[in-house]
Amino acid sequence: MSAVRKVALPGRFIVLEGLDGAGTTTQTERLASVLKAEGHAVVTTREPSDGPVGTMLRQALTGRLGLPHGRGPLAQETLALLFAADRTDHLHARVLPALEQGKVVLCDRYVLSSLAYQGASLSMEWVNTVNSHAVSPDLTLFVGVDPQVAATRRAVRGGPAELFEADEAQRRIALQYLKAIELRENHERIVHIDGELSVEAVTEACLVEVRQVLARKR
Ligand SMILES: Nc1ncnc2c1ncn2[C@@H]1O[C@H](COP(=O)(O)OP(=O)(O)O)[C@@H](O)[C@H]1O
Ligand SMILES: Cc1cn([C@H]2C[C@H](O)[C@@H](COP(=O)(O)OP(=O)(O)O)O2)c(=O)[nH]c1=O
DSSP states (O other), X not given: OOSOBOOOOSSEEEEEEOSTTSSHHHHHHHHHHHHHHTTOOEEEEESSOSSHHHHHXXXXXXXXXXXXXXXXXXXXXXXXXXXXXXXXXXXXXXXXXXXXXXXXXXXXXXXXXXXXXXXXXXXXXXXXXXXXXXXXXXXXXXXXXXXXXXXXXXXXXXXXXXXXXXXXXXXXXXXXXXXXXXXXXXXXXXXXEETTSOHHHHHHHHXXXXXXXXXXXX
């Protein structure tokens, strides 16, 4: 079974990916404001989504939902299936309707996150298969930073640590991202952006790629 699904809707589906602290939230907002100022209809969104399954996932990530009797977090398989279920729900509830209306959808995290984070402890092929209903983005921007840079930025940002944010886990996930990109890049456009540049320079580098996708005819 093919693990890559293509659709040709009038909108453009653009995903930002990277380690926790890489700057994807910052860049999603900055790209949206540039594109809106240029007159594009833009929808910003994220995964885990704000829908019912995504809400459950955020509870699992912050330790408010887990195994009974304090026996730790949900099993990795359960999390992987929830991320995949959230993705199909998010696509149908929010992403596909916006693409049908010709909008630019900027999404903070998508399938590559599952391949990197869940693929760090489960078979990446299996994670790819359970995500085979997820349509391919027109462009994925991988905002690459050294795990130590990401850790420093998380510390500056503050807030409670989430399930996958331990330094060792992030180093493993960084390697998994590279394997995940290798697995998918023959089927879809994935571009590595140097996330260690200034906020402004990262936005400029992302915009070069985004403009190419916006200019492309369907
Ligand atoms: N290019 C950058 N250079 C320096 N600091 C950055 C850069 N991009 C983001 N930051 C800062 O790093 C922290 C994490 O950024 P954020 O966008 O929340 O990351 P993510 O969504 O990838 O976890 C924030 O405090 C943000 O202001
Ligand atoms: C979408 C997705 C996210 N995740 C993880 C990555 C993050 O650690 C967390 C999302 O939390 P979030 O608070 O959005 O992180 P950030 O703003 O730092 O990017 O969920 C997965 O493990 N698999 C997935 O498929």
